[in-house]
């Protein structure tokens with residue numbers, strides 16, 4: 001028994017950072033190595049979950065079900081998880097992934113929209129999958145609303161409900177309040193998924209653990225959207241120093257980060273002015289590369305685009321607004 005169960009998300013959240021260009025060979029070798037390091041859960045999907053490969057979200061190089069199959073074939077210890085956002089992916093996608101051997105379903109909704117997850121959570125349970133309710137953009141709802149939505153997911157059958165800091169905007173005391181309330185009001189396990197845009201992913205993960213979360217997401221070498229997630233190998237080291245067990249081999253994780261993951265990064269995962277703006281403005285981490293493209297196309301500073309998206313409270317699924325906002329800012333600039 002370990003104290004904290006870690007889900008490694010680089011093969012799903014990291015898909016945003018590499019523009020969904022994972023190959024079967026990359027996924028196979030990373031999954032095999034993570035399995036050898038005894039990572040309990042490895043998430044594999046398009047960055048926006050099953051069915052995400054579209055013009056709106058970004059086309060995948062490889063059909064994600066082939067990636068799921070490669071990951072399943074490469075492991076004999078780790079469980080493969082898939083992410084599904086109702087409306088982007090369907091129940092049929094989930095059934096396909098389960099047939100290929102995925103054992104965990106993470107059903108993700110905007111923090112105020114949990115009711116759209118009912119049939120997906122129920123189906124995942126019927127398929128015998130361990131099932132997560134994943135409340136994205138958790139900074140956008142007060143704690144009482146988050147609790148209400150988490151209770152819905154629990155009532156549909158979720159085994160675990162996650163506070164998801166999609167924008168990396170939550171401050172440690174805000175994480176604490178949310179996790180504490182969920183621990184008090186729910187009976188299922190509670191998880192936390194952070195992004196490092198404000199350099200708070202590690203601190204926030206520790207705050208979540210102190211308040212009773214026992215499921216934490218990490219991305220090796222910070223390979224996640226924006227500035228990445230809580231860096232998995234660093235989290236394992238810190239928890240080990242705290243006397244908290246994860247069951248994961250630290251040296252093996254360090255080697256995977258250095259020798260397998262770092263070489264595939266288009267550039268190192270850092271807190272840049274743009275990723276910092278994501279956290280500062282409370283914008284979806286997955287919007288980063290879309291905003292960079294719009295910035296180049298319209299000659300507008302990506303920070304201005306991101307700040308405006310934050311002010312308009314644009315959420316996942318509204319990626320087309322990134323172009324709209326950039327075009328509007330460009331026309332305002334032309335008219336002054």
Ligand SMILES: CC[C@H](O)CC(=O)C(=O)O
Nearest residue numbers: 013047048136166286316
């Ligand atoms: C767009 C889906 C998103 O990347 C899911 C996630 O990891 C998050 O909200 O942080």
Ligand SMILES: [Mn+2]
Nearest residue numbers: 013166224225
């Ligand atoms: Mn994420």
